Amino acid sequence: MPDPNGEILLCTDYEVRGGDFNRAGEVSTDIKTRLKTIGFDVELVRRVAIASFEAEMNVIMYAKEASVRLEVSPEKIQVVYRDEGPGIPDIDLAMQEGYSTATPEMRRLGFGAGMGLPTMKQNATRIEIDSEVERGTVVGLFFMTSE
Amino acid sequence: MMDKAMTVDVATLIDRLGLVPVNRVYNKRISGVFVSDMVSDVMNGAAPANLWVTVQTHKNIIAAANLVDVSAIIITRGKSVPKETLEIADRAEMTLFTTSLETYPLAVKLCQANIGVD
Numbered sequence: 001m002p003d004p005n006g007e008i009l010l011c012t013d014y015e016v017r018g019g020d021f022n023r024a025g026e027v028s029t030d031i032k033t034r035l036k037t038i039g040f041d042v043e044l045v046r047r048v049a050i051a052s053f054e055a056e057m058n059v060i061m062y063a064k065e066a067s068v069r070l071e072v073s074p075e076k077i078q079v080v081y082r083d084e085g086p087g088i089p090d091i092d093l094a095m096q097e098g099y100s101t102a103t104p105e106m107r108r109l110g111f112g113a114g115m116g117l118p119t120m121k122q123n124a125t126r127i128e129i130d131s132e133v134e135r136g137t138v139v140g141l142f143f144m145t146s147e
Numbered sequence: 148m149m150d151k152a153m154t155v156d157v158a159t160l161i162d163r164l165g166l167v168p169v170n171r172v173y174n175k176r177i178s179g180v181f182v183s184d185m186v187s188d189v190m191n192g193a194a195p196a197n198l199w200v201t202v203q204t205h206k207n208i209i210a211a212a213n214l215v216d217v218s219a220i221i222i223t224r225g226k227s228v229p230k231e232t233l234e235i236a237d238r239a240e241m242t243l244f245t246t247s248l249e250t251y252p253l254a255v256k257l258c259q260a261n262i263g264v265d
Contacts, residue, residue: 021206021207025209025211025213026210029213046216049215050215053211109186110186110203111185113185113188119190122191
């Protein structure tokens with residue numbers, strides 16, 4: 001069980017390269033492993049892993065590159081994806097289930113269901129999205145460990 | 148009538164259905180079957196220990212499957228699995244099967260063998 005003293009248990013940085021389908025899922029898999037090792041609830045770890053994977057795939061599919069920071073305290077898990085990329089012109093539209101800008105090639109691989117952002121929202125306690133067209137997007141995924 | 152309480156695992160697929168693994172066998176427990184060719188579907192809908200049935204063969208399916216604790220994957224339609232996918236599957240200890248059957252007939256066989264019908 002994590003130490004309930006409120007201090008930062010873990011802070012890890014990752015890099016994701018846009019278009020790097022070869023390494024897709026590596027960051028989220030590592031995050032999952034680390035959270036499991038700390039001893040968080042299995043269901044919670046699953047939700048973090050799922051949300052993180054969708055964010056990771058979004059970077060690979062659409063952005064140039066991203067830095068990812070995982071911050072863990074006994075009460076809260078935070079995964080922030082900060083990318084350099086095209087940005088999201090209309091976040092509300094992007095949040096709609098089924099809306100996707102995936103290419104035919106990506107769809108052939110089973111991506112582009114348009115469920116990425118909705119899935120992140122569903123699994124995280126809170127999601128914060130900040131974006132600037134032609135600059136990039138920041139997706140913050142926040143999870144309260146008590147849930 | 149087969150005993151539904153019997154544990155179903157990866158070995159069951161080999162014994163009961165004659166499915167042929169295309170990489171090493173990692174004998175995980177199987178509970179439930181999930182059918183989809185969309186990665187997001189699996190992230191959202193697959194339950195831990197599910198058997199995943201799909202036509203997708205690219206290496207990203209392994210990471211996706213692993214993240215939601217899928218136990219094994221059956222690839223249908225006679226698709227051949229790229230070497231890279233097999234290598235990553237072994238590293239992830241994920242058994243892969245292929246079958247020449249289309250997804251629906253394969254699903255019927257699973258039902259008939261009492262797999263995924265708990």
